[in-house]
Amino acid sequence: MHTAASLLALASTASASLMGFNYGSTFTTGAAKVQSDFEAEFTTAANLKGTSGFTSARLYTTVQAGTASDPISAIPAAIKTNTTLLLGLWASGGDTSFANEILALKAAIQQYGDAFTSIVDGISVGSEDLYRNSPEGIEAGSYVGTNPDTLARYIKDTKDAITGTGLEGAPIGHVDTWTAWVNGSNQAVVDACDWVGMDAYPYFQNTMANDITESKSLFEEALQKTQSASGGKAVWITETGHPVSGDTVGQSVASPENAETYWKTVGCPMFGQMNVWWYTLQDAAPDTPSPSFGIVGSTLSTTPLFDLSCKNVQTNSSSSATSPSATSGSGSGSASASSGASATGSNQNSGGSPGGVPSAQISIQESATVTPSAVSPYATGTGSGSGAGSYGSGSGSSTNGTFTAPSASASATSTIPVGDAADLRSGGFGAAFIAIMVAIFAL
Template sequence: MKLITSITAIAAAVSGAEAYWKGFNLAANKQDGACKTREDWENDFNRLKGLPGHFTSVRLYASSDCNTLQNAVPAALNTGIQILVGVWAQDSAHFTREKDALSAAIQQYGHDWIIAISVGSEDLYRKDIDPNQLAKQIYDVRGMVRNFGLSQEVGHVDTWTAWVDGANEVVITASDFVALDGYPYFEGSSIEDAANTFWTSVQRTRDVVNRVKSGTWVWVTETGWPYKGETFGGKAVASQQNAQTYWSNVACDAMNNMHFFYYIDVDYNQSPSFGVLDSNFNPIINLQC
């Protein structure tokens, strides 16, 4: 595992005292589809703090949808949780609502709850937005929060395959941080080769980012392995044992090497199912690292 060793060395060289954000992606809807209330968010946050690892960081996908920030921010302040904020980039009217929701939350609650801000999520992978337009939106949001006196970074989340596409380099240039989503399962990797597949995607993204905008940090904002579902690509088997192996061999290592958010906290009975907690919030796998 020469590649993993080199990644570890890079992280260690940053600073022996460097602390990385580690947490989970959280949906704004409950399992029945209803929007989460402030109490629901507070319950979610306290539950994460009680897990092995005592997670105090979360990634949220949007700001206005389901009144996410309106309900989640006071819950975060009550529980000591900090948020990687999502601002949905598609549709200009939606984007404006997202900015307004973020602006309102900052004006009401300050900004200590903000880890960073991601403008968009996998828009480049889906080809739902022109890279130049997305870059403008990143500059737009950064300008807005800088006017409030915020220094938190503003960037974008996308698949690693989108980041290594030369057509999207304008977005790297616009971003304070680059966040990748990488799923060896969806690349048809066997669980035995999953760690190598994951770290290769990280390194390939870092190589491009360092060339385009040296010094920009690469985060991982989504990865995981399903505990149930179909076999993907002939080799990627969804099983509880493989989900455990992925957590132990990939997630635990990555948490010590970079800012890292796992997908996802609660199983919503989808297929494939990536949750680490069942519908009663009991652990599906052992989350001890």
């Protein structure tokens, strides 16, 4: 069972949005990373110029590379550097391999105790196993994946393994491509999960227009589709990014400039609003793969290859407040887009939620009857409303989902998802996708 310290840590991670990177267990040479290597990576991530708060690490395995079932050395490195962990249990190696993952997890709990269990953000059982087991993944040349029934069993096995330990109650989920989540044949995994981890790479979506200018809408569509398929369970962004070098895929060009654009248009709006593990801090270690997604090069440095600041970047949700005592407000509006069937949607924003104004504690109700675009599942519109608080009250206006309560000096912005804007479109990842997936696990 949880100690007071571990319960406090779980409560803290549950109430805050996590930010971090993905970390492989080996270098590109196949050499195993040791504790000092993970410490260097975690310290670099936490001190990247232009950012703050990237202090969570997503792992693909809990087994130390080169061993059968020893706990990965990323664990003591995380403890030493105050880094939290999204643990990964590799699920595509068969029952014996997965049993070793459970052995490593139990050994880590026994060896490190509360120092370990208190920094666990969650546990991911598997990584893109459903995609690699799908016709699309097989056609792309993927290595073996895992079927949904096996994954659901592994999730149950993991929950059983941590019962009565310091990790009891830790949220357990699975990570896969967004195209796997919208496949109804994988429902058993959705049902077994506490949360759903989404991997999305517009760069690889070469069966549709995927120029960098389309990346934001492609990502938003993938997220909306995954949220619709998740049955109301939390969706965590476990992998996304744009390469700094590599081949052009469709219309998507790999370059530092486009990687920066993707960071600012896709990443910045999510940071601090939902759990995000970016791909990736460094993958050119020491050799540079193609494509390469690392925001630092072959030498670890707190100076990234492109600007990571989110200043003056328009986000899906923003807030400002000069009055900490404002308490309520409401507004309504209507919206329309160019094509598609009409639908009605509503969004409730409150302090602390995406689109809310935490410091002002303003609660905003927006509703709209919209005609969604065939390109984006989001709609915009205008309306009016009023708000009140202890610093005064007054009327305001709503534009593009933005409600402003002038007398409270606060504003909040949100997008209104209104359901399917177009038929589900294939991810179209192709052979290039599996190349990077193989590289991920090899890191």
